[in-house]
Amino acid sequence: MTRIDEPVLVTTAGKSPREEQRERQRRYLVTMAVRVVCFILAIVLFGIGQRFLAAFAVAGSLILPWVAVVAANAGPRRRVERPALYQRKPPEQLPPAS
Numbered sequence: 001m002t003r004i005d006e007p008v009l010v011t012t013a014g015k016s017p018r019e020e021q022r023e024r025q026r027r028y029l030v031t032m033a034v035r036v037v038c039f040i041l042a043i044v045l046f047g048i049g050q051r052f053l054a055a056f057a058v059a060g061s062l063i064l065p066w067v068a069v070v071a072a073n074a075g076p077r078r079r080v081e082r083p084a085l086y087q088r089k090p091p092e093q094l095p096p097a098s
Contacts (some may be wrong), residue, residue: 031068031072035061 042057080083 024074028068028072030066031071035064035068038064 014020038057038060042054042061045051045054045057
């Protein structure tokens with residue numbers, strides 16, 4: 001919410017809801033792709049006898065869905081900064097009485 005006397009700057013506007021949703025979907029898909037790679041890696045490592053490393057890959061494939069959902073449901077990051085070129089003018093004062 002802005003006050004009436006402060007102008008709204010286009011450079012401080014947030015992303016559109018559609019763009020924000022696309023970014024969240026992309027984040028989810030990348031995380032789930034890493035999960036699939038961990039799962040396949042766990043199968044391969046277990047098959048060649050590397051049970052200790054396979055356990056880490058299984059743990060990753062079990063934890064990553066939770067991480068993907070939490071990251072996808074996270075809201076937009078808030079930006080509170082103002083552009084460096086914007087400086088608020090001081091309020092004008094009346095001249096001294098004569």
